Amino acid sequence: MGADRNRDGLRRLLRRVFPGANPLRRRTDYFEPIALVFAVLSAVAAIVLATVVAQGELRGRLAQVEREHATRxxxxxxxxxxxxxxxxxxxxxxxxxxxxxxxxxxxxxxxxxxxxxxxxxxxxxxxxxxxxPMTSAQATQAAGLAGAAVLIGSALTVVVLVTIARLWVTRRRLAAWAAEWAIVGPQWRRHAS
Structure with a gap:
């Protein structure tokens, strides 16, 4: 019973994310799955980029720590x-x-x-x-801040881009509904009278 419920929930989620062959779907309905894929790929890329930046910063700062301890x-x-x-x-x-x-x-x-x-x-x-001289703890903290800055910047960029795209899609969807209602609305009014 619980397995069937889980399977049904997964099917509903997949249908919601990927509109499939629904005859009522519009071209704008494909935006949600594309935005989801974009957000997931962006998150993975941001994590990889943040890791690379943090490791590079840590290597540079630890080399600076060694130089400073050797010269001071x-x-x-x-x-x-x-x-x-x-x-x-x-x-x-x-x-x-x-x-x-x-x-x-x-x-x-x-x-x-x-x-x-x-x-x-x-x-x-x-x-x-x-x-x-700089300490290893300060070098680690600087590297962590660099990685966090990349993650936060990437997250803000993705959120802004997805929000702008959703606003654009919503406007297109509402304009299409208004155009269709302009055709269908008079027919409904005649039937209602």
């Missing part, structure tokens, strides 16, 4: 004085190294960081302060 080194610097501050950042003068190789620089610290004591400072190959 972290030193512990002593805070000498506070130079200025804003709501999010605070400029402090720091020093590191021993005389005669002692170095001074002004670096930006978060406002919650302590004013006195030591702070980690990242240096480039020339010994100048630079930003910390």
């Amino acid at each position: 080194q972290q030193v512990v610097a002593t805070v000498v004085a506070e130079v200025g501050s804003t709501t999010a950042q605070r400029s402090v003068a720091v020093r590191w190294g021993e005389p005669p190789d002692e170095r001074f620089a002004v670096v930006e610290l978060p406002t919650r960081a302590p004013v006195a004591g030591t702070v980690p400072v990242w240096l480039d190959q020339g010994g100048q302060p630079t930003s910390p």
Whole structure:
């Protein structure tokens, strides 16, 4: 009993999606199955494209992580004085190294960081302060965002295209019904009188 019900439901779904040989069907009735096939193919293509983009972005970002970790080194610097501050950042003068190789620089610290004591400072190959190297987690997050952007952009594009096509088909369908009613309507009025 349940199998028959499932089979009937599947048949109804197939008849609804693919109009078949229904004598009342119009040419515009083929739009729904074509739009369904287009949406499914677009979804598959978007998933593949998002995967390729995310993997490419991840490879590029992980290579950047390796380059940055190879070319930057972290030193512990002593805070000498506070130079200025804003709501999010605070400029402090720091020093590191021993005389005669002692170095001074002004670096930006978060406002919650302590004013006195030591702070980690990242240096480039020339010994100048630079930003910390990217982490693997940041690279993974960037790749995920790139893949998600492709998926969202593809979904929005498909939705807009299908909506525009449905509006066009609906207008064509209503125009055809109006034209047919213009022919049939007077005949019905004569029979009703």
